[in-house]
Amino acid sequence: MSDYITKKPCIDICKFNRHDICKACGRTYEEKKSWKRLSDQDKQAIWTRVLNSHGSGSGKAAKALRTLYHNAQDRAASKR
Numbered sequence: 001m002s003d004y005i006t007k008k009p010c011i012d013i014c015k016f017n018r019h020d021i022c023k024a025c026g027r028t029y030e031e032k033k034s035w036k037r038l039s040d041q042d043k044q045a046i047w048t049r050v051l052n053s054h055g056s057g058s059g060k061a062a063k064a065l066r067t068l069y070h071n072a073q074d075r076a077a078s079k080r
Helices: 029-033 040-053 060-079
Strands: none
Touching: 040 060
16 A cells, blocks of 8 residues: 555645535545545545645645645655
8 A cells, every 4th residue: 555545635724615625635524534444546536636626726735735745655655
């Protein structure tokens, strides 16, 4: 299991919009609550969606998400 898959995309700025999606990390409230129980495939699908929707911009939150993701990938690669 790769660290980048299991690492949460949370950047410690939890604010939910009216659709119950976190404005910072892009996960739903239910995804945040059930993260530990999700399969690796589900976590990777969430990461992919989050990076496409929230990690593609130029703002502070988008940069933080991309940095978190790439750092976790680098750590996972160095353990191989």
